[in-house]
Amino acid sequence: MPETVKTRIPARMDRLPWSGWHWLVVLGLGTVWILDGLEVTIVGAIASRLSEEDALGISEYQVAVGGTFYILGAATGALGFGYLTDRLGRKKLFLASLGLYLVATIATGFTWSAYSFWIFRFFTGLGIGGEYAAINSAIDELIPARARGWVDLAINGSYWLGAAFGAALSGVLLDKDLFGADLGWRLAFFLGAILAVAIMLVRRHVPESPRWLMIHYRNDEAEQLVGEIEEEVSRRTGQTLSEVGPDDEIEIRQRHSTGFVEIARTLFRDYKRRSILGFTLLATQAFVYNAVIFTFSLILTNVFDVDSGVAGLYLIPFGIANFLGALLLGRLFDTVGRRIMISSTYFIAAVVLAVLAALLAGGSLGLTGYMVLLCIAFFVASAAASAGYLTVSETFPLEIRAMAIAFFYAISTGIGGAVGPLLFGKLLGGDDPTGVAVGYWIAAGLMALAAIVEVVLGVDAEQQSLEEIAPPLSEET
Template sequence: MTTTTLKTIETKIPARMDRLPWAKWHWLVVLGLGTVWILDGLEVTIVGALGSRLTEPDSGLGLTTAQVGLAAGIYVAGACVGSLVFGYLTDRFGRKKLFIITLGLYLLATVATAFSFTPMWFFVCRFLTGAGIGGEYAAINSAIDELIPARRRGAVDLAINGSYWLGTAFGAVLTVFLLNPALFAPEVGWRLAFGLGAVLGLVILLVRRNVPESPRWMFIHGRDEDAEKLVGEIEHTIEEETGTPLDPVGDDQAIRIRQRKSTGFIQIAKTAVTEYPKRFVLGLSLFIGQAFLYNAVFFTYALVLTKLLGVPDDIAPWSLVPIAIGNFLGPLLLGRFFDSIGRRVMISTSYIGSGVLLAITAALFAGGVLDAFWLTACWVVVFFFASAGASSAYLTVSEIFPLETRAMSIAFFYALGTGLGGIIGPILFGQLIEDGIPAIAIGYCIGAGLMIAAGLVEVFLGVDAERKPLEEIAQPLSARDAD
């Protein structure tokens, strides 16, 4: 067993990584890490689209409508717990170890879900599946932001987070066929849906094995020689690809840090609350708003269509496809403006704009103006903007806190914001569906209010992080130790 010697060093690794031109190596990072959001979108959509089927006696589970909402809440609760546990481990033991472990947990749990024969087994499996996905959020977002050049960080981060909706679209189309009783028995189709999710996860795991550890994490934790070697290999690969030597990095771009083994919970909390109180409020606001809206709507949308608007079970999942496309196109098309126009303007516009559009949709829905087609059309427009805002929440909390606490910061805000908005939302909407359209409209208005409030917080407390190195946005704790 080797012993790592911790010391004070100077390194140019952050500047060397940020000055790299976009290359095939960056696409490896995107494909290996970013594709996990497809799995999360698939999971959420499968349960939402299969919600009505799972309430049928011949499904093998026979859940009630309220239990479908409860299962959604349990999945989110697992994600919150997983994000905190694995987030801390990610900051301590490295990005790569944890984004392999968390994906492995997801694979095992989602396979086990396919073999559920009682509600309790189903709930436990959903909790563990959520724990794997929650841990992924912390490990993946921190790794991506530390590997992608600063000038492209916003656009890439939003596009990757937006890939969640590719999983949603895939899940919606998949469930249309799996819900067809002419093709699959009621107790078989939904089980196959979870099994296919595991197959996709296995493919991602094979690609992910080739993604390296974050050099920024390595030099902080006493592995500076390994980090120098890794960055040198990346630079050599890119120079061979482009045929052009990379620009040298000046001595003035070096940072001096005191290496550390780990960062404790107390220091993490102290850093966020006492040193960055405004950023703490900002992160919490952004997460609560988007988590309530998305988890409430998407875990129960199929039930709204089937129970309240009379849409057949095998047709309802199709409505999620255009909504998913709108969600994916929002971050993809608007992402580059987060790097050019800036974070504060784009984040506040996305949140406030989607909140206003949602309030209008709620009013029209309550007034009986919208049928299933037009309600879906309204959601496409609402979520085009909301999706860009929701993706930027992960980008924001990943950028605005020190490197040593990055994964734990993502985990904390995800857990707290999602816990408040994501658990309450599905359970509340599961009950509101039983009370009819007016009650659901009130729930939509609550979501609109939270989104608008979060957008206003961004206006006043937003951080102008566009195109800036991570170390400039928030000085690493190890750099303070060296000083």
């Protein structure tokens, strides 16, 4: 017979003042997105080098297939690790997923053929995909409700720091005067492994989610852990923590796991509107971002005659604009509110993309104007995209939180990662900007659609406890 416990753990975690302990959580869990951005950018930058005979000697098509394997691995990893994260705990899986990434990216640096490259890229994606489920669920359950929006957006937006760093780094590592043709690109992957080791050393000190522990027959351990966190936060801040009253107490019927039938019923019956919302937000941003990123250098070289050797460097201002958007706009998601900010950012991004498309079609846009408008559009779109992950991670019950993140990430990434680049690539058609403009109009239309869906189905989750937004399935009422 399942045991029932009464607990105030969620309220105790949410009332904690911000402290160095929370920065430990952010550094230990959040910095992995820098690795993801670094991975994707580096592979795009070294694609032409891998096809050279004195390097790996595989074709550019085979390099592109490696990207498909990476996306397939990420989708598979998200689903597999997502299910295990809800079943076995956040900490075990965010250590395992990072460990898998570490081994796989080192192996990629020792690639000797197209087939080995594909296999290692799949396993690298497997680890990164697992991170999305394990990390987003853990962060939401450890960060106070009043700062959850800003922290989530800033962390997800840090992907673009990795992208900008990767773009800058590629220029150095691919310089044959500094590194041999078959050495520089390998060092890029080894660098990712070094960063992963540093993250792992910090991550070891991040605790398991007390919210997960309280449900899985480990409530005494959860109570002890929260007490230790409270002592540390109080010591670091010099503040005496306020008492949590009986009104903040919830009663939980503990469980070992949640079955697939209950997961499906919760997602598609009990939370159907939120499922539609989550899928729309994530699929839209995945389509737009993958379409733009995978054809970024092609547009610069074909439409604006930028030399292919320096095209990747334009990702530096693009990446910085994306990161600053998520960082600077993030606080408004906790104050102005989720529904207003999410719908506004999607809509504003749509308008700027439509203007960009119109100017491209009219032939009145130069390289500088293109980059300025693109950076403005994605300064806003970055906050919108990160808010998609925030929405999914905070609007479903604790027992299936990681699985919900994994499911919507896998489906949206699979669709956006496949359709977006293929469609944009088809529309490029040489140096005629009209085809590119059509692609941006489609992207603008999808972003506008997501804005409308957010207005209709959005959840006003700002400043609320996770348990208020979506009561645990195990809660006794």
